Amino acid sequence: MIRITDYLRESNILLEGTGTSKLAVLRELASLMKQSGDVTDVEACLSAVLERERLMTTGIGRGVALPHAFSPAAPETAIGYIRLAAGVDFDAVDERPVHHVFLILGPATTQGRHLKILARLARLLNHEGFVAGLAAAGTPQALLAAIREHEEALLPSS
Amino acid sequence: MTFAEPHLTAVALAVLGGLLVISILLSRVTDRLGVPGALLFLVLGMLVGSEGFGGIEFDDHGLAFRIGSAALVLILFDGGLNTPLAAVRPIAVPASILASVGVAGTAALAALGARLLGFAWAEALLFGAVVSSTDAAAVFAVLRGGGVHLRQRVGATLEFESGANDPMAVILTMAVTQSVISGEALGWSTLAGAGIQLAVGVLAGVLAGHVARQVLRRVHVTAGGLYPILSIGVAFFTFGLATLAGGSGFLAVYIAGIVLGNGPLPYRAGILRVHDSVAWFSQISMFLLLGLLIYPSELTGVVWHGLALALFLAFVARPVVVLVLLLPFKFTWRERLFVSWVGLRGAVPIILAAFPLLAGAEGALLVFNLVFFVVVVGALIPGTTVRWAARRMGLEEAMPPPPRAMLEVNSMGLLRGELLSFHVDPATMACGAAISDLAFPEDATVMLVVRGNDLIPPRGGTRLEAGDHVYIFCRDAAQRGVIQLIFGPAVEH
Numbered sequence: 001m002i003r004i005t006d007y008l009r010e011s012n013i014l015l016e017g018t019g020t021s022k023l024a025v026l027r028e029l030a031s032l033m034k035q036s037g038d039v040t041d042v043e044a045c046l047s048a049v050l051e052r053e054r055l056m057t058t059g060i061g062r063g064v065a066l067p068h069a070f071s072p073a074a075p076e077t078a079i080g081y082i083r084l085a086a087g088v089d090f091d092a093v094d095e096r097p098v099h100h101v102f103l104i105l106g107p108a109t110t111q112g113r114h115l116k117i118l119a120r121l122a123r124l125l126n127h128e129g130f131v132a133g134l135a136a137a138g139t140p141q142a143l144l145a146a147i148r149e150h151e152e153a154l155l156p157s158s
Numbered sequence: 159m160t161f162a163e164p165h166l167t168a169v170a171l172a173v174l175g176g177l178l179v180i181s182i183l184l185s186r187v188t189d190r191l192g193v194p195g196a197l198l199f200l201v202l203g204m205l206v207g208s209e210g211f212g213g214i215e216f217d218d219h220g221l222a223f224r225i226g227s228a229a230l231v232l233i234l235f236d237g238g239l240n241t242p243l244a245a246v247r248p249i250a251v252p253a254s255i256l257a258s259v260g261v262a263g264t265a266a267l268a269a270l271g272a273r274l275l276g277f278a279w280a281e282a283l284l285f286g287a288v289v290s291s292t293d294a295a296a297v298f299a300v301l302r303g304g305g306v307h308l309r310q311r312v313g314a315t316l317e318f319e320s321g322a323n324d325p326m327a328v329i330l331t332m333a334v335t336q337s338v339i340s341g342e343a344l345g346w347s348t349l350a351g352a353g354i355q356l357a358v359g360v361l362a363g364v365l366a367g368h369v370a371r372q373v374l375r376r377v378h379v380t381a382g383g384l385y386p387i388l389s390i391g392v393a394f395f396t397f398g399l400a401t402l403a404g405g406s407g408f409l410a411v412y413i414a415g416i417v418l419g420n421g422p423l424p425y426r427a428g429i430l431r432v433h434d435s436v437a438w439f440s441q442i443s444m445f446l447l448l449g450l451l452i453y454p455s456e457l458t459g460v461v462w463h464g465l466a467l468a469l470f471l472a473f474v475a476r477p478v479v480v481l482v483l484l485l486p487f488k489f490t491w492r493e494r495l496f497v498s499w500v501g502l503r504g505a506v507p508i509i510l511a512a513f514p515l516l517a518g519a520e521g522a523l524l525v526f527n528l529v530f531f532v533v534v535v536g537a538l539i540p541g542t543t544v545r546w547a548a549r550r551m552g553l554e555e556a557m558p559p560p561p562r563a564m565l566e567v568n569s570m571g572l573l574r575g576e577l578l579s580f581h582v583d584p585a586t587m588a589c590g591a592a593i594s595d596l597a598f599p600e601d602a603t604v605m606l607v608v609r610g611n612d613l614i615p616p617r618g619g620t621r622l623e624a625g626d627h628v629y630i631f632c633r634d635a636a637q638r639g640v641i642q643l644i645f646g647p648a649v650e651h
Contacts, residue, residue, distance in 0.1 A: 051585040055646040060639045068587065093639065112595040115587055115644060119597035122640040 001155065002116050004124070005148050008079040008102075011036040013140040017082040017101075022053070022090050026067060029082045029103045038080075038105070041073035045105055048073075059092030062131055066121055068104035068114065077106035077113050081143065083134065100134050120151070127154055177202050181442065197537050199442050203449015216450040219512040225447060226509030228394070229440035230324065231411050235393035236437035237294045237321040238415020239430060242650070245314040246416075252487040253315045256497075257323035258356065260479050262349075264501075265290035265330050267475035268467070272528075275463055280338045281521035287334045288511045288525060289471060289532045291327035293504025294320040296537055300502060300544050309553050312493050316500055324506050325409035329355050335514040338521075358405025360413055366396040367417025374424055382568075385425040386432035389418070427566050444505035448533070451508070456527055464531030471532060472539055476501040492551040499547055503536030561608040561627035575633035577605065580645040582626040588645045594618035599640055602632035 012033050019025035023046075030046055033039040048069035052058070059065040080103040087097025102121055106114055124130050124147070133146035181198050208215045216222075246253070269286030273279060297320040308316075329352045337344050370392040379385060393411055400410030423429060457464070480498035489497070511529040514522035548554045567577050582589050588596065593604050593616050607614040608627040614620060622628060627649075630641060642648060 048585075052646075055583055055585055056642060058643060060643055066643060069585075108590065111587070111591050115591060115595050116597045118587060118643055119599075119640060122643055123599075126636075 002113060002120065003148075004079065004117065004120055004151060005144050007077050007117060008081060008144065008147070009036060009038070010140045010144065012038060012078065012080040013143055014080075014082045015137070015140065015143070017084045019082075019084070020086070020088060022088060023050070025082060025084065025088050025101055026050075026103065029080045029101060030105075032082075033074075033078060033080045033103070033105065036078075038076065038078035039074050041071075044073035045069065045071045049103070049105075057091040057093065059090035059098050060122065060125070061092060061094040061096070062125055063087065063092075063096055063099040064125055064131060065090045065092065065098045065101045066104065066118060067101065068118060070108040070111070070114070071105060072107060074105035075107060077104075077110045077117070079104050079117065100131065123154060124150055173206065177206070177446070178442070197445060197534070197541075199445035200449045200452075200534070203446040204452055204454060205449075207450045207452065209454050214450060216447075217453075219451070219515045222447050222451055223509060223512040223516055226444055226505070226512065227397075229444045230408060230506060230509060231393055231397045232390070232433070232440045233294055233437045234321060234324065234408055234412040235389075235415040236433040237317070238412045238417075239419035239433055241318065241321065241416050241419065243416065243420045245310055246318050249311055249315045249318060252484055252489070253318040254322065255483055256315070256319045256480065258326050258352075260319070260483050261290045261323050261326035262330065262352075263479040263483070264471070264475050265327070267478060268471055271467055271470040271475065275466060277463075277524075278521060280519070281524055283334045283344070284331070284338060284514050284519065284521060284525045285467070285528055287327065287330035288514075288529055289467075289503060289507045289536075290330060291323040291503075291506055292316075292320045292501045293506050293537075294324065296320075296502040296504035296541065297500065300500075300541050308496075308548055309493070311489075312496060312553055315497055319497075320502075321412050322409065325356060325359060325406035325412075326352065327506065327510060328408055329406060331510045331513055335517050335519050335522075338514065338519040339517060355404065355406045356409060358403060359400055359407065359409030360405075362400035362403060362405045362407075363396065363410035363413025364417055366392065366399070366410060367414040370396075370414065370418055371421050371423070374418075375422070382425050382428055386429050386436075389429050389433065390436065392418070425568065427568050441505065444508065448505060448508040448530075451512075452527075452530055456523075457530060460524065460527050461531070464528045465535065467528060468532045468535035469539075471503075472501065472536060492553060496547060496551050496553055500540050500544055501536070502540050503533050505533065507533055562611050563606075563608045563613055563627075565606050565629045567631075575601075575631060576635060576638075578630045578632060578638065578641060578648045580628045580630065580641075580647075581649055582622050582624055582628060583646050584624045586644065586646045588622050588628070589624050591622055592618065593620045593622070596644060598630075599632070599634070599637040601634055602630060602637050602641060605629040605631050 014029065014032055017025055017028055019028045026046055026049055027042065030039055030042045034042050039045050048071040049067045052069050053067060058067045082101045084099050084101070087099050090098035092098055104114060104117055127150050130150045133150060134143065137143035137146050177199070181202065184198055204210055206214050265286035268289055269282040272282035272285045277285070297316055333344065333348045333351065374385070374388065379388070392414065396414045397407035397411045401407035477498035481494055484494045484497065507529045511526040515526055561579070565577065580588070596604070604616040606629045607616050607620060607622065609623065628645065632638065632641060638648070
């Protein structure tokens, strides 16, 4: 069974995002993931992500967005997280500003894993207290702990 | 040779049937040209009319007004049923302003144009009011039927405007007719009266829509074919009641359609399909009627004035009004220009032009004949250039081709769950995935994959390819978000 926390590294978590537009936020996050070594080419990843956003926003409501794409510029499955205190217009389905962005990148060969991560994150959003937990975390460690806690509560204890 | 019954009826039905068949067969051609297909009926109507080879005498403007109103009610109701609220919400304000203030502005400019050509004020004002609204059926037909996929904001603005602006034109026409007959000048009270009629119309429409939804949900009719009849009844009833209550019946019908169409509806696919057909039929009838009403010999006297006014309307009056009114809103210049260009005039002006004629207003016949040119030119020029203009201005949106097969769940009762349809785009996670990898919520599943001409039974190992159409059943509407995250936007048929 996959775990979000297995793919979301501390170094890919930014609690004080500064971007004020969808593109700026995505670039900020992808650049962070490049520093961590999870992304080799920021622009290549961005263009793949934007290609998907063009079809339909991944801002799925409750102030959360889950942009994602396959790209050879992300050799391994990796998740990045950025928190935006002021909120950013992401064309979200509920038209509300987005405060939490999870960027999911990886090569096309890991499609099954990618899909499971997306589905898991989408399920977590509906889990009571998850979004509040993201907002309240003071450190990357606390954020990971909050995600872990909700993931355990969500999954059957097997 | 004189015919007696039943031969008279037989001849009439044979002619009518033949006309219907011919026009539908020709509709592929007209679609490609972007001409509202119903325009053909105008020509057919003239051909079989009193001065054509058919020699059918028809100059009953009262009957034409009544049939035309009924047809417009059905067209607007259908338009409302097919208007998704989600698409309307972001453009509701600018489109509403176009539909109210815009209509008044267009009417004023058109009147000014007519006055400059030397018409009396009474005739000019009547003319302005009658041609002031864009035609819902024509706009819907050109945008949807012509395969033009506009950027959503632009398409929704045009469609909502055209659906909601006929009422204002009706109100103006009635007011001007009244004023011409009574000799009282138009004043601020006219505007206030228009506002009240619109407000009452909206209220009545919302109310009727909600009541009708409850009725449709609660009443269990055994024959599925009766549901559309019930909804047609709702449309007529709403119009009548709202009008009697002092509101705009047309606006009420459009709003009631929106309310009904955006909620749960039993036997939905059946109801929508019937209304779609009925709306087409209505449009065709309106144009046929117009063709019959026109006496080509009377048109010759006003050819140049008619053409000049039609061009003035398309190239000056509408663009000026639209560009000014859309200025405060978040549209690009290209979008504003495009909206100003697609002001198609349809059969509505004909019905409206019949009203002052009925009421015996001075100059009404002249206006009636002028309107013919506005309708033909107003449908032909923007209509045939819509696709070109959309492409030229970069406002066209790539849309997946429709699937070769359609799956739908038809139920008379309201069952839980919905069937969603997706076009697999290479940019989505779904592309290339095995169905077993999709990690769906538990109460959702792939029902059918349509690949080209093949229907593929979805198995765990089936891989989705770019260009596939996938039907997914999901029991809980809340899961739609997750599925769209994986598949992109659901396709609306």
